[in-house]
Amino acid sequence: MAVTDQAIDRIKAMIVAGALAPGQRLPREEELAEDLGLSRNSLREAVRALTAMRILVVRQGDGTYVSSLEPGLLLESLSFASDVSTGERALQLLQVRRLLEPQATALAAGRVTDQDLARLSGLLRRCNEARDVEEFVACDMDFHGAIADLAGNPVLSALLRIVSSRTQRVRVLRAAGGDAVLAGAQREHAAIVEALAARDAKLAEAGAAVHIAGVERWLRAATAAGREPGPPQAPATP
Known part of the structure; x- marks a missing residue:
């Protein structure tokens, strides 16, 4: 050593x-x-x-x-792995998200307040009004992060932020392409909020599982077709 x-x-x-x-x-x-x-x-x-x-x-x-x-602080250094992961490694991170996020969403259903629902509805409007992929992803991060925080477990929230970073989400959506993909994501977001408003943990869990499975499906198809862009390039040196 x-x-x-x-x-x-x-x-x-x-x-x-x-x-x-x-x-x-x-x-x-x-x-x-x-x-x-x-x-x-x-x-x-x-x-x-x-x-x-x-x-x-x-x-x-x-x-x-x-x-x-604090676990969240110590886990931050792992977020780079999500930023640079492509292909099969990115899919593996999404699979981890698919295991964790539906459970977090189910927990959120038992803790959500009317004030929380108002905030989530506002985030839905922001996502619907997004003018490009980057703006949508920024809102998407806030939306899913807010739900994860409602689960009441900071370690779980930190892990979910790591396995699907902003950089990775931009790459996936760009690879999937098309307004139809964003429209589908927005419908799935709305379904999750409706389940949370009903305080229906099982329905909220199912809605999150469907949403993430869709993202995984887009990434798998893009990877197979060779359309998934690699890690972001370093800025040119002046």
Whole structure:
């Protein structure tokens, strides 16, 4: 195992053991390096890696702290996998979404309020008025995110945002093409809201399952036809 990996594992072990708590400041660099039996360079590399993982937070002029360690924060670093996944890998992520989102929607049916329904209805109107794919997807993310949040489980909400990122949704809809696809998605959104308004968990679950299965079907057909665009290209260097 590389020295940097050992340093990462040792700091993680301190957090797991409770020697470093969420929000706690790490000891001074020289002190921590000595305690862990590491060089200061190895420790710095480990801190950089753990910061990228959202496990540590560097505050300029103040020091390095353990983050809040909230699951949603730690899972954010995985969203890149959704952004760059294409073909079979993108389908696998959609399959995970198909397993999770109907259950989240069923949970939402038992918790939704009239105020929540008013917000979802407003999001439906925004989606219907979207002028292009990007605008529709921005609204679509808000719509599905709001329903996932109603399930009352932040970890579930974070996972659902990861397995279907904004970048992935834009690619899928562009590959599917056509106003008919957007119109179909809007009808399915409306059916989900109607089920939530009826507080019918089974119907809400079924509506979400049908909607996501449709997205999966579009992506599978586009992949088979070679129409699914790859990951977004990096902007040209001026």
